[in-house]
Amino acid sequence: MAIKGVLLDIAGVLYDGDTVVPGAIEGMQALRAAGLPLRLVTNTTRQPKRMLLDQLRRLGFEVAEGELFTATEALVAYLVRERLRPLLLVHANLDEEFAALDRERPNAVVVGDAAERFTYPRLNAAFRLLVDGAPLLAIATNRYFGEADGLSLDAGPFVAALEYAAAAQAILFGKPAPAFFQAVLNDLGASPAEAWMIGDDVEADVNGALVLGLRATLVRTGKFRTGDVERISEGGSCVADLSEAVQALLKVSNGA
Amino acid sequence: MAIKGVLLDIAGVLYDGDTVVPGAIEGMQALRAAGLPLRLVTNTTRQPKRMLLDQLRRLGFEVAEGELFTATEALVAYLVRERLRPLLLVHANLDEEFAALDRERPNAVVVGDAAERFTYPRLNAAFRLLVDGAPLLAIATNRYFGEADGLSLDAGPFVAALEYAAAAQAILFGKPAPAFFQAVLNDLGASPAEAWMIGDDVEADVNGALVLGLRATLVRTGKFRTGDVERISEGGSCVADLSEAVQALLKVSNGA
Numbered sequence: 001m002a003i004k005g006v007l008l009d010i011a012g013v014l015y016d017g018d019t020v021v022p023g024a025i026e027g028m029q030a031l032r033a034a035g036l037p038l039r040l041v042t043n044t045t046r047q048p049k050r051m052l053l054d055q056l057r058r059l060g061f062e063v064a065e066g067e068l069f070t071a072t073e074a075l076v077a078y079l080v081r082e083r084l085r086p087l088l089l090v091h092a093n094l095d096e097e098f099a100a101l102d103r104e105r106p107n108a109v110v111v112g113d114a115a116e117r118f119t120y121p122r123l124n125a126a127f128r129l130l131v132d133g134a135p136l137l138a139i140a141t142n143r144y145f146g147e148a149d150g151l152s153l154d155a156g157p158f159v160a161a162l163e164y165a166a167a168a169q170a171i172l173f174g175k176p177a178p179a180f181f182q183a184v185l186n187d188l189g190a191s192p193a194e195a196w197m198i199g200d201d202v203e204a205d206v207n208g209a210l211v212l213g214l215r216a217t218l219v220r221t222g223k224f225r226t227g228d229v230e231r232i233s234e235g236g237s238c239v240a241d242l243s244e245a246v247q248a249l250l251k252v253s254n255g256a
Numbered sequence: 257m258a259i260k261g262v263l264l265d266i267a268g269v270l271y272d273g274d275t276v277v278p279g280a281i282e283g284m285q286a287l288r289a290a291g292l293p294l295r296l297v298t299n300t301t302r303q304p305k306r307m308l309l310d311q312l313r314r315l316g317f318e319v320a321e322g323e324l325f326t327a328t329e330a331l332v333a334y335l336v337r338e339r340l341r342p343l344l345l346v347h348a349n350l351d352e353e354f355a356a357l358d359r360e361r362p363n364a365v366v367v368g369d370a371a372e373r374f375t376y377p378r379l380n381a382a383f384r385l386l387v388d389g390a391p392l393l394a395i396a397t398n399r400y401f402g403e404a405d406g407l408s409l410d411a412g413p414f415v416a417a418l419e420y421a422a423a424a425q426a427i428l429f430g431k432p433a434p435a436f437f438q439a440v441l442n443d444l445g446a447s448p449a450e451a452w453m454i455g456d457d458v459e460a461d462v463n464g465a466l467v468l469g470l471r472a473t474l475v476r477t478g479k480f481r482t483g484d485v486e487r488i489s490e491g492g493s494c495v496a497d498l499s500e501a502v503q504a505l506l507k508v509s510n511g512a
Contacts (some may be wrong), residue, residue: 108371116375118379127407143422143423151383165413
């Protein structure tokens with residue numbers, strides 16, 4: 001089966017903080033040179049799309065706006081479609097993505113990686129809405145992400161807290177939600193078997209893609225931890241970094 | 257089977273905030289008049305034992321210190337036995353219970369109802385300890401409790417958050433932990449079938465007691481919500497308040 005598209009996670013795969021992963025820029029260029037369409041797919045909820053594009057370009061990655069898919073925009077589209085008024089538990093950087101929405105008398109709870117904004121009063125206000133029947137909408141349910149000084153809590157633990165408190169089930173919008181992957185595949189015009197996902201999150205990126213029938217490779221950069229290798233579902237692979245993932249992918253693609 | 261002891265939850269059963277539940281003082285007196293030993297068993301983690309005793313007595317309940325069993329003291333005994341140095345996520349009121357313990361270079365995480373102390377930096381520090389293999393010790397895992405202005409998040413959701421983040425499993429010390437009920441039964445010298453639990457928390461009080469073979473009654477005071485009735489496990493009952501629970505209990509006890 002030919003490869004018709006490649007999905008790349010961003011943080012931890014292309015860069016770590018403000019440092020480009022060695023070989024990542026060249027890896028992306030090699031994929032483009034081979035004529036393979038790319039899509040960058042991210043659960044990052046600490047940056048709006050505009051800021052993400054800026055950072056990518058500043059670091060030397062050539063990316064078109066249409067190539068970037070964020071979990072946040074998938075959730076915002078849902079809020080608009082369902083005419084929901086969100087109570088936001090999101091990072092301050094993300095406020096601009098929700099600026100056009102009515103937030104008076106909220107009737108939905110949105111959880112992203114709110115970091116310091118995860119305070120008890122805010123979580124309690126969200127809980128009380130859920131008890132009254134408001135839906136719980138999760139941009140992402142990642143457990144943690146890598147920071148300069150160690151691992152830090154991502155949105156997932158706080159989604160789990162609210163689910164437990166209100167005996168509710170969150171609707172997930174980012175990876176590994178099948179709808180998120182499917183939207184990217186539709187845009188690529190590729191079937192799952194024709195697409196390849198590369199990421200540093202064994203659950204959201206790799207196993208999420210494998211469940212849908214994509215090929216998937218875990219890289220040992222970003223938040224990768226040794227124990228992750230044993231958690232890869234059947235069919236997934238693990239390599240050093242994006243550069244090595246691209247080489248493996250191009251070998252399969254050329255052989256097809 | 258004769259009743260040899262009665263276990264009473266405190267908040268929501270004996271009083272609500274600073275208001276005695278009507279008939280609760282007389283209900284407790286009726287149990288004592290019938291010669292039934294009482295034990296007060298609480299997961300409350302916003303008050304140390306000293307403060308709980310003060311509040312009970314100030315409101316008119318006659319209670320001996322030995323009749324009061326708290327989840328916190330069960331956990332503190334474990335920390336001492338295992339020589340653990342806790343990182344505390346507990347309410348400021350509870351600090352005195354841990355005052356005698358070494359807290360330098362923590363190697364265990366203790367979670368109670370820390371309320372406003374549940375900040376992102378503190379939760380993150382706890383998470384990093386768990387990733388390094390520290391045990392997660394939960395005073396209680398209650399979902400919520402009743403406050404004057406509505407339901408509020410209890411310790412349970414934050415235990416769930418840390419469990420999810422670190423893929424860890426908490427050790428629970430309060431109700432419905434079998435060891436907690438068993439310690440009270442040992443003190444009463446009663447078998448499970450000879451003891452009766454009365455509480456307003458369908459999971460921690462009622463179903464927790466039923467699993468062990470105690471009789472158990474849910475009261476419609478405190479944090480009771482209509483949907484709780486359908487969640488009572490087989491064999492449990494539900495009545496208006498402590499007063500009615502005591503009447504039902506004395507009928508069974510006299511008939512035995």
